Amino acid sequence: MEVTYLPQEASSAGILISTRLHAPGKARRSSFCSNPISGGRLLCHNGTPDQSLQQPVMSRRCNKAHVCAACNSSAQHPKPQESIPGSYGAPFIGALRDRLDFFWFQGEDEFFRKRKERYGSTIFRVNFVPGMPGIALLDQKSYLVLYDPTKVDKHDTFVGALLPKTDFTGGYRVLAYLDPLHPKHAILKSFIMELIKSNSSRILPEFATAFSETFNQMETALSEGREANFSSSVKMLVLDFLLRAIVHRDPRAVGAAALGDDGPSLLESWIAVQFAAIAQAGLPPILEEIFLHSFPLPFSLIRANYQRIYSFFDTYAIEALDVAKERFDLERDEATHNLIFAIGVNAWLGLIKLLPSIIFYVGKNNSHLHDKLRGEIRAAVASNGGRLSPKAIESMPLVRSTVLEVLRLASPAKYQYARARKDLIIESHDASFVVKKGELLCGCLSMASRDPVIFENPDSFIPERFEGGDGEKLLPHLLWSNGPEHLHTTSQNKQCAGKDLVILIASLLLAHIFIRYDTFELVDQPSSAARKPPQICFKTLQIRATDPTSDLNWAQRISSISSSDQT
Numbered sequence: 001m002e003v004t005y006l007p008q009e010a011s012s013a014g015i016l017i018s019t020r021l022h023a024p025g026k027a028r029r030s031s032f033c034s035n036p037i038s039g040g041r042l043l044c045h046n047g048t049p050d051q052s053l054q055q056p057v058m059s060r061r062c063n064k065a066h067v068c069a070a071c072n073s074s075a076q077h078p079k080p081q082e083s084i085p086g087s088y089g090a091p092f093i094g095a096l097r098d099r100l101d102f103f104w105f106q107g108e109d110e111f112f113r114k115r116k117e118r119y120g121s122t123i124f125r126v127n128f129v130p131g132m133p134g135i136a137l138l139d140q141k142s143y144l145v146l147y148d149p150t151k152v153d154k155h156d157t158f159v160g161a162l163l164p165k166t167d168f169t170g171g172y173r174v175l176a177y178l179d180p181l182h183p184k185h186a187i188l189k190s191f192i193m194e195l196i197k198s199n200s201s202r203i204l205p206e207f208a209t210a211f212s213e214t215f216n217q218m219e220t221a222l223s224e225g226r227e228a229n230f231s232s233s234v235k236m237l238v239l240d241f242l243l244r245a246i247v248h249r250d251p252r253a254v255g256a257a258a259l260g261d262d263g264p265s266l267l268e269s270w271i272a273v274q275f276a277a278i279a280q281a282g283l284p285p286i287l288e289e290i291f292l293h294s295f296p297l298p299f300s301l302i303r304a305n306y307q308r309i310y311s312f313f314d315t316y317a318i319e320a321l322d323v324a325k326e327r328f329d330l331e332r333d334e335a336t337h338n339l340i341f342a343i344g345v346n347a348w349l350g351l352i353k354l355l356p357s358i359i360f361y362v363g364k365n366n367s368h369l370h371d372k373l374r375g376e377i378r379a380a381v382a383s384n385g386g387r388l389s390p391k392a393i394e395s396m397p398l399v400r401s402t403v404l405e406v407l408r409l410a411s412p413a414k415y416q417y418a419r420a421r422k423d424l425i426i427e428s429h430d431a432s433f434v435v436k437k438g439e440l441l442c443g444c445l446s447m448a449s450r451d452p453v454i455f456e457n458p459d460s461f462i463p464e465r466f467e468g469g470d471g472e473k474l475l476p477h478l479l480w481s482n483g484p485e486h487l488h489t490t491s492q493n494k495q496c497a498g499k500d501l502v503i504l505i506a507s508l509l510l511a512h513i514f515i516r517y518d519t520f521e522l523v524d525q526p527s528s529a530a531r532k533p534p535q536i537c538f539k540t541l542q543i544r545a546t547d548p549t550s551d552l553n554w555a556q557r558i559s560s561i562s563s564s565d566q567t
């Protein structure tokens with residue numbers, strides 16, 4: 001059911017309820033402009049896919065007659081140039097008010113939705129936490145400016161205008177903070193990309209081992225009536241996997257620089273202090289505002305913890321650091337700090353947020369989806385010699401689409417920032433604006449990923465969304481990796497170096513789950529989680545019966561995968 005405002009109703013906020021009969025693949029997108037009064041969506045075109053009530057509507061803001069792009073009754077009029085709505089408020093006060101709205105009074109989603117409606121625009125000025133005046137980009141059209149190196153400068157914008165001291169990274173400004181034009185960007189990006197590529201044969205077996213260790217623990221916890229908390233256990237799963245696969249060292253193997261079980265907590269302390277100004281620790285608001293969000297925390301708080309992390313890499317990342325020196329002429333110390341950031345922040349922090357989201361979305365839609373995923377996964381494995389090989393993974397279109405849909409709805413990297421490299425004109429779907437050189441552009445990925453002009457039922461989890469030809473057409477609009485999904489990461493752009501690895505790992509998680517289990521259930525989420533991320537806990541794991549045709553049950557079979565299976 002789509003709610004459509006037409007001009008005569010828009011002013012009185014009247015509503016014409018129309019059921020848009022969207023035949024799959026025939027759904028039509030019309031350009032639209034937000035009604036500044038009702039905040040509703042003023043569709044230029046109303047009707048079923050066959051008839052179009054070509055009622056040009058006046059968008060109060062741009063005072064031009066829009067006509068639906070779907071009916072092509074006239075070429076799109078050039079978008080008007082306007083001044084960007086919104087404001088930063090009084091010095092300090094405006095930033096504080098926005099920060100309190102963002103963290104406490106409204107929350108992230110409502111913070112942006114309310115301002116989008118208030119200004120009747122998907123582009124507006126607002127203070128980003130902890131207090132950065134910026135231009136919010138909430139639609140898919142304007143978002144793309146963030147990927148154009150001729151228009152934007154990514155220097156020191158990894159987390160907007162927040163710039164943690166380089167004490168946290170050995171005195172170096174690491175790769176994620178460098179603009180592609182920086183002389184070190186291509187070298188460091190190529191180094192990280194080379195490590196992923198040269199360790200590709202380790203990805204499947206090391207993930208299989210880490211998965212098996214973790215789910216053995218999950219099953220034991222359930223059998224003993226304890227909580228099977230995946231949000232917690234995933235931290236060690238991912239760190240074990242990353243360090244074994246890329247550093248070639250088990251963090252818990254006995255040794256002078258071993259991390260033992262402390263790896264996750266050491267990383268969490270380093271990340272939490274480094275990015276405290278934009279994090280939420282679950283403390284009472286007044287304490288969090290005074291001690292975390294008001295001034296940068298000193299590196300000295302976690303120096304000893306970071307030193308243990310550094311010692312582990314310096315002692316054991318021998319092959320990786322040899323590659324850095326021999327292939328890229330990187331000094332050992334700079335390579336080590338960059339490797340720690342790439343593995344600890346870029347990889348580990350992203351994955352420990354994504355993998356629980358995969359389990360959450362698939363878990364809350366269990367019934368039919370589990371049957372379809374299980375069928376696809378087991379058929380692919382069976383037709384590949386009973387092995388979870390790369391070819392088997394490539395034969396799982398629903399698994400891939402499900403992963404992409406979760407990355408659309410719950411991307412762990414929620415904001416992408418950049419500064420205008422020169423005076424620019426940026427466009428939303430229905431207006432254009434002037435941006436001055438140096439102004440901070442702030443992409444709100446959660447809003448852009450739900451752009452109703454692009455996505456049918458944008459707020460709904462549709463695991464099949466990215467399957468088949470229609471699904472492929474949406475890939476340019478999937479932006480989780482700091483670039484369109486159909487393009488590729490290079491040493492010259494800022495797209496995620498682990499883009500393909502992320503999708504492989506998330507796909508492996510689902511594959512292993514439905515090889516080992518017939519289905520699973522999750523513990524219901526408490527409604528008022530106090531600002532802390534929801535904890536994803538298993539309620540049941542229904543183990544697959546032993547395969548009568550094999551001397552191994554599936555769990556043993558999967559964990560017996562060796563690198564020779566990389567066919």
Ligand code: HEM
Pocket residue numbers: 154157158175176177178189192342343346347348349350351354411412413415416417480481482493494495496497498499501502
């Ligand atoms: C779900 C997990 C992940 C997400 C959501 C994610 C997303 C992103 C995003 C949005 C950026 C651009 C940040 C910016 O400049 O604004 C980025 C950069 C980067 N990512 Fe990922 N990433 C993930 C996992 C990984 C993994 C597994 C690796 C592997 C090592 C990785 C390596 C990197 C690196 C090295 C950069 C910096 C690229 C550059 O500066 O050119 N990421 N990632």
Ligand SMILES: CC/C=C\C[C@@H](/C=C/C=C\CCCCCCCC(=O)O)OO
Pocket residue numbers: 158159271272275278279280345346347349350351353412413496
């Ligand atoms: C949250 C990390 C997600 C993906 C990693 C990715 C890019 C990240 C871009 C910005 C994240 C900056 C860290 C913010 C940490 C805030 C504290 C917290 O939320 O835990 O790189 O691959």
